[in-house]
Amino acid sequence: MEKILWSGEHLGAYLWDRKGRGAEVSLYKVVWSPEGTGTIAFIRFSAQTGLNTLDGIYTDKKEVLDYMTSYVLKKGKPLDNIVNTVSFPVYDALCERENNLPSSIVERIVVENNLLEIQWHGLNDLKYYKPEKSERLPVRYCYLAGLVDNAEIYVKRELVLRSEFKSSSNENSSSAFVGLSEIWFEN
Numbered sequence: 580m581e582k583i584l585w586s587g588e589h590l591g592a593y594l595w596d597r598k599g600r601g602a603e604v605s606l607y608k609v610v611w612s613p614e615g616t617g618t619i620a621f622i623r624f625s626a627q628t629g630l631n632t633l634d635g636i637y638t639d640k641k642e643v644l645d646y647m648t649s650y651v652l653k654k655g656k657p658l659d660n661i662v663n664t665v666s667f668p669v670y671d672a673l674c675e676r677e678n679n680l681p682s683s684i685v686e687r688i689v690v691e692n693n694l695l696e697i698q699w700h701g702l703n704d705l706k707y708y709k710p711e712k713s714e715r716l717p718v719r720y721c722y723l724a725g726l727v728d729n730a731e732i733y734v735k736r737e738l739v740l741r742s743e744f745k746s747s748s749n750e751n752s753s754s755a756f757v758g759l760s761e762i763w764f765e766n
Contacts, residue, residue, distance in 0.1 A: 581764040584651045584718060585612040589758040590684065592697050592730040594740040601625040602732050602740055604697050605661050606686055608676070609643050612651075617643030618674035620688055621661050622695065630734060633695065637672040637688045644669065655718040655763055681705075684757060694735050699757050701728025701745070722761035730755035 587610035595601035605621040617640030624630040638644040670690045677685040681702040688695040705725040729743040730753075742753035 581719075581766075583611070584655070584763040584765055585647065586610055586760075586762040587612075587616075589722070589761050590686070590697070590699060590756070591758075592699065592732060592755045594730060594732060594742045594753045594755070595625075596740060596742075598627060599625060600627040600740065602628065602630075603661050604732065606697065607647065609647065612643055612646055614642040614646040615640060618686075619644050619647055620672075620674070620686070620695075620697075622688075623661060623667070624739075628739060630739065633693060633734065635667040636669045637674070637690060637695070638669065639672055639674045641669070641671070651718075651763065654765070655720070694733075696731075696733040696736070698731045698733070699727045699755060700730070702726075702757055703728065705759075717766050718763050719766055720761060720763045722758050724756055724758040724761075727755050727757060 588608040590606045590608070592602070592604045602625065603623045607619045609617050609619065617638060620637040622637065623634045636644065672688050672690040675687040675689070677687070683698060683700045686697045702725045705723060707721070707723050709721040726744060728745045729741065731741045732739045742755065744755065
């Protein structure tokens with residue numbers, strides 16, 4: 580029998596504008612792990628946004644963060660992925676979700692006097708994936724995932740970045756996705 584490492588959701592928003600302003604968000608909503616449930620958000624802003632003081636790892640359960648970062652993500656993500664390169668401070672945060680699928684998911688991360696909000700709108704092309712090989716990594720995974728029509732990042736309720744993916748006018752390197760029902764198995 581295969582060992583299940585974790586299950587839950589993985590949402591991503593890697594948004595850039597034409598002025599070099601950008602942000603990367605890799606958010607894990609862990610529904611099951613040996614350490615329980617919790618949310619982990621890896622967030623990094625480009626220098627052009629002036630928001631680098633918000634770079635960090637945000638979590639509502641430190642034990643889940645420790646398990647995922649010290650063991651699971653090191654096995655299941657390439658070394659150059661944001662989850663293995665970020666050495667920012669860890670923030671104890673309140674993580675809330677407004678789930679209106681398939682029209683939108685809104686994640687709110689509250690820490691001290693800051694409110695970060697990431698929004699994914701218009702899930703489309705939902706597909707089930709069960710890759711045979713997981714990029715030469717010692718894990719296998721399966722998930723239900725899809726692209727989104729647009730994604731937005733707000734800081735203190737002010738829009739910082741927005742990318743639209745429905746039209747062909749998205750000429751920057753932005754991407755966004757919603758990974759639902761994700762399960763990782765140890766090989």
